[in-house]
Amino acid sequence: MKQRPNIHDVADRAGVSIATVSNVINEKGRVSEKTVSKVKMIIEEMGFTPNLSARSLKQMKSSLIGLIVPFQQDDGNLQDNPFYWNLVSGIEAGTRDQKFHVIISGVNENKGEVLDFVKERNIDGLVVVGTYQGSPIMERIKEMQVPCVFIDSYLMEPDLYQVYLDDEQGGYTGTKYLLDKGHTKIAVVGGEAKEDGVTKGRLQGHRIALESRGLTYDERYRIETPGSMEGGYLAAEEIRKLSDVTAVFCFSDVVAFGLMKGLHDLDYKIPEDISIIGFDDLYFSKYVSPPLTTISQDVSMKGRMATQLLIKQIEKMEVVNKKIVLPIDLRERESVIELPSVKLNN
Amino acid sequence: MKQRPNIHDVADRAGVSIATVSNVINEKGRVSEKTVSKVKMIIEEMGFTPNLSARSLKQMKSSLIGLIVPFQQDDGNLQDNPFYWNLVSGIEAGTRDQKFHVIISGVNENKGEVLDFVKERNIDGLVVVGTYQGSPIMERIKEMQVPCVFIDSYLMEPDLYQVYLDDEQGGYTGTKYLLDKGHTKIAVVGGEAKEDGVTKGRLQGHRIALESRGLTYDERYRIETPGSMEGGYLAAEEIRKLSDVTAVFCFSDVVAFGLMKGLHDLDYKIPEDISIIGFDDLYFSKYVSPPLTTISQDVSMKGRMATQLLIKQIEKMEVVNKKIVLPIDLRERESVIELPSVKLNN
DNA sequence: AGTATTTGATTAAACGTTTTACAAATAGCA
DNA sequence: TGCTATTTGTAAAACGTTTAATCAAATACT
Numbered sequence: 001m002k003q004r005p006n007i008h009d010v011a012d013r014a015g016v017s018i019a020t021v022s023n024v025i026n027e028k029g030r031v032s033e034k035t036v037s038k039v040k041m042i043i044e045e046m047g048f049t050p051n052l053s054a055r056s057l058k059q060m061k062s063s064l065i066g067l068i069v070p071f072q073q074d075d076g077n078l079q080d081n082p083f084y085w086n087l088v089s090g091i092e093a094g095t096r097d098q099k100f101h102v103i104i105s106g107v108n109e110n111k112g113e114v115l116d117f118v119k120e121r122n123i124d125g126l127v128v129v130g131t132y133q134g135s136p137i138m139e140r141i142k143e144m145q146v147p148c149v150f151i152d153s154y155l156m157e158p159d160l161y162q163v164y165l166d167d168e169q170g171g172y173t174g175t176k177y178l179l180d181k182g183h184t185k186i187a188v189v190g191g192e193a194k195e196d197g198v199t200k201g202r203l204q205g206h207r208i209a210l211e212s213r214g215l216t217y218d219e220r221y222r223i224e225t226p227g228s229m230e231g232g233y234l235a236a237e238e239i240r241k242l243s244d245v246t247a248v249f250c251f252s253d254v255v256a257f258g259l260m261k262g263l264h265d266l267d268y269k270i271p272e273d274i275s276i277i278g279f280d281d282l283y284f285s286k287y288v289s290p291p292l293t294t295i296s297q298d299v300s301m302k303g304r305m306a307t308q309l310l311i312k313q314i315e316k317m318e319v320v321n322k323k324i325v326l327p328i329d330l331r332e333r334e335s336v337i338e339l340p341s342v343k344l345n346n
Numbered sequence: 347m348k349q350r351p352n353i354h355d356v357a358d359r360a361g362v363s364i365a366t367v368s369n370v371i372n373e374k375g376r377v378s379e380k381t382v383s384k385v386k387m388i389i390e391e392m393g394f395t396p397n398l399s400a401r402s403l404k405q406m407k408s409s410l411i412g413l414i415v416p417f418q419q420d421d422g423n424l425q426d427n428p429f430y431w432n433l434v435s436g437i438e439a440g441t442r443d444q445k446f447h448v449i450i451s452g453v454n455e456n457k458g459e460v461l462d463f464v465k466e467r468n469i470d471g472l473v474v475v476g477t478y479q480g481s482p483i484m485e486r487i488k489e490m491q492v493p494c495v496f497i498d499s500y501l502m503e504p505d506l507y508q509v510y511l512d513d514e515q516g517g518y519t520g521t522k523y524l525l526d527k528g529h530t531k532i533a534v535v536g537g538e539a540k541e542d543g544v545t546k547g548r549l550q551g552h553r554i555a556l557e558s559r560g561l562t563y564d565e566r567y568r569i570e571t572p573g574s575m576e577g578g579y580l581a582a583e584e585i586r587k588l589s590d591v592t593a594v595f596c597f598s599d600v601v602a603f604g605l606m607k608g609l610h611d612l613d614y615k616i617p618e619d620i621s622i623i624g625f626d627d628l629y630f631s632k633y634v635s636p637p638l639t640t641i642s643q644d645v646s647m648k649g650r651m652a653t654q655l656l657i658k659q660i661e662k663m664e665v666v667n668k669k670i671v672l673p674i675d676l677r678e679r680e681s682v683i684e685l686p687s688v689k690l691n692n
Numbered sequence: 693a694g695t696a697t698t699t700g701a702t703t704a705a706a707c708g709t710t711t712t713a714c715a716a717a718t719a720g721c722a
Numbered sequence: 723t724g725c726t727a728t729t730t731g732t733a734a735a736a737c738g739t740t741t742a743a744t745c746a747a748a749t750a751c752t
Contacts, residue, residue: 004465006738017702022740029741030700052466053402054738057707062399064449076442077646078435080629082428089424092452096422101463103410103449106438117447119350120398229633261633283426284630287575287607300423352708363732368710376730400708403737 005046014042025050062122063099065310067091068115068137069129071108078106081227081254082282083299084129087151090303091127098311100124107137115140125310127151127303149310151302152198161313163306163324167198170295170328171205174249174277177293177330179213182339183247183275186210189223189235189259190251202251202279221245225255232258236266239274246339247275253282253294260288260335271337281331291333302326351392360388371396408468409445411656413437414461414483415475417454424452426574427600428628429645430475433497436649437473444657446470453483461486471656473497473649495656497648498544507659509652509670513544516641516674517551520595520623523639523676525559528685529593529621532556535569535581535605536597548597548625567591571601578604582612585620592685593621599628599640606634606681617683627677637679648672 007025011018016035023029024039031039042048056062067088069078078084092102103123107114115137118126125147131137133155141148149161178186188206190199207217223238225231232255239245239259250256256278260270268274270290278285281296305324312319353371357364362381369377370385377385388394402408413434415424424430438448449469453460461483464472471493477483479501487494495507524532534552536545553563569584571577578601585591585605596602602624606616614620616636624631627642651670658665 008738018739019703019741020701023701026740030698032700035700049462049466051403051468051738053399053406053408053468054707055740056399057397057403057709057738058740060399060707076439078431078438080432080435082431082629085424085428085431085434086426088431088434088450089426089452092424092450093422096452101449101451101467103447104434104438105447106435106442116395120395121447122397122399229629233633257630257633261635264635283428283575284603287579287603289607289610289635354708364709365711365732365734366730369731372710374711378730381730397708400737401710403708403739404710406737 004051005048006051007048010039010042010046010048013046014039056122060122061124063101064103064121064123065095065100065307065314066118066123066126067102067104067129068126068131069104069106070131071106076106082284083254083280086283086299087129087303090300090305091307092303093300094304094307094311100307100311115144118144118146125149125314127306127310128153131155147310147313149306149313151306154198154200159322161309161319161322163302163309163326165198165297165302166325166328167201168205168208170279170297171202171207171249172209173205173328173330174279174295175206175209176212177332178247178249178275178277178336179209179215181247181275181336184213184215185221185242185244186247186249187221187223187239187242187245188249188251189225189232189238189255191227192224199251206249227252227255229254229258229261231255232260233262235259236262236268239263240266245274247277247336250276250278253278253280253285253292256292256294256335257284257288260292271335275336277336281329285331286333290335293333293336294331296329296331297326350397351394352397353394356385356388356392356394359392360385402468406468407470409447410449410467410469411441411446411653411660412464412469412472413448413450413475414453414472415450416477417452422452428630429600429626432629432645433475433649436646436651437653438649439646440650440653440657446653446657461490464490464492471495471660473652473656474499477501493656493659495652495659497652500544500546505668507655507665507668509648509655509672511544511643511648512671512674513547514551514554516625516643517548517553517595517597518555519551519674519676520548520625520641521552521555522558523678524593524595524621524623524682525555525561527593527621527682530559530561531567531588531590532593532595533567533569533585533588533591534595534597535571535578535584535601537573538570545597552595573598573601575600575604575607577601578606579608581605582608582614585609586612591620593623593682596622596624599624599626599631599638602638602640602681603630603634606638617681621682623682627675631677632679636681639679639682640677642675642677643672 007018007021011021020031021039023031024036069084095102127149129151131153149163151163210217223235225235236259239248250259256276260276263270263274270276278292278294281294285292285294309324353364353367357367366377366381367385370382415430417424441448473495475497477499495509497509556563569581571581582605585594596605602622606622609616609620616622624638624640627640631638631640655670
């Protein structure tokens, strides 16, 4: 007794050739209704499932998509942000009921190494998150000519497939909200604005909102800090120096959490002494004290869209638009207070 | 010009047979120093990398390990707990510098379906998270005879490979800490204690600690709730009913966060009115207000250990112990206050 | 009736490895 | 010098699919 029935066993039992069985499995070629049902019955009966390694070998593709996420610099771990788990969740969900599976691999953004597995395993496509124009990884990826979808990676080339947020809209909406609540001295805290297009876009929206009210963007109110809780915590000190600030727009919730903690430790009351708005709407955001008002995005959806887009690309289906821009949403909670001055205007 | 050089191309160029090239690649004996270095040079020169699909087909193994994580019941997403991301990080790290890669798949714990890919793709082994004795998944896994390591799944069979925390020690340590701080009316909040061995173990430790002080465990002080923030939030109401409680031991940080929020909304001050201790030590835990005292575990390490254990099992290396129990650690922060009564005793 | 077309199924050659069995060359030893 | 043992290398057969090329039978068209 063999371990696992293969296509030959099925063919023998059904009294047909292996080619016919293959055609039934793949719903290809010409095969009569009668034999289709016969073969299908036998397949069911014997519990046959195809050996995908064999298929991969023949077809030079694997029904595998790779998820490339950046390392932490210091220890060998992946970047410690729950955001990624939501993303994975969406990507995995996007493959369900499809034949694809997800293989996950961390890469050191600086080195861009270890993408060998893509060729070795005949990976069909890649979802790449958080890289930037001209990064070592981008170079490696480009030269190996594999279908790709980039998430949250601002890349200028117009023929790359991308899924990202409408960051400018987000920056605008958040700032507008603060302005409507009467705040005019608004600090922003986020990462570098250079290659990192995420920050750049949000900053741009922020500026536009200010200018729509006749205010001018002041670079001194911009605090640059790593996108971690530690980064936010450290930013609190900077905020204190800017004594006239009444509200802070954090470009990520994680940073906002750190900042809230930092301000708390400096004896600020939120939102009475200072208002805070975040960006991301993490699972935790409605559970911090006070619940964080934030720009909300559906991270899981982002992953799902990316997967769908990638699969379309792999299967050479027609794609109307290579760039998918997801909408943002203001989630109003309790970390922003309305300034009295505006209350009178209403 | 071919797309990608294969073993034949290398053999031709080196003037040897493909068998020899194969032997060089796999460092199997029977080939002289001279030819080894010659072949290696050619491989380097041509940029040859083996086609793993072909290897898989021949060897009936894939160098792929599957990570099985449970679904959320309602939507199709994976369980929304950052814990899993840390785990993935550790598992991924455990495969680095090994030939293995991780393929991730969500399964609905209740249905236990869709494990077909394990056979179809010749998956070498599985890391399974959070299942329980007799679950549908367990049944399916058992019948397909694939190497497995179970994380946080209390399973009685002694010959199963497992990685888990010393939950009993954790329950003991947390409770002991509260007792030392003078608390005697301690509520515990966690999941079901039936099949879920995690809760069971922690509860057992809790009881032992109490009894070591001549106290008896009282079932009325135990609150059963889902292991989510919502669950914790809801538990606050229950705590209020137990009016004489001075401290709460939450069996996960996520639940503790929800509870803190819930108690806050009921106008409790933490830790002044009630002390709280958690379990897990998430990234967030030191950033909530007040910073959460908690039983700490190294989740990433857990993933790494599981991977190592799995690989050993796959490669049939000798394993001294099939069960790895990881230590816990008390992380003392600010959510627990010392009761005056004990202060006098010191 | 004779020929062209369609339909349904088959044969055999790939895909790129690993591996078994065997041959050739070299070394060891009397 | 012969005989055996060891080392180094090879040929060929797998592994389980897909697919291009054929083919026979059945149907359709003059």
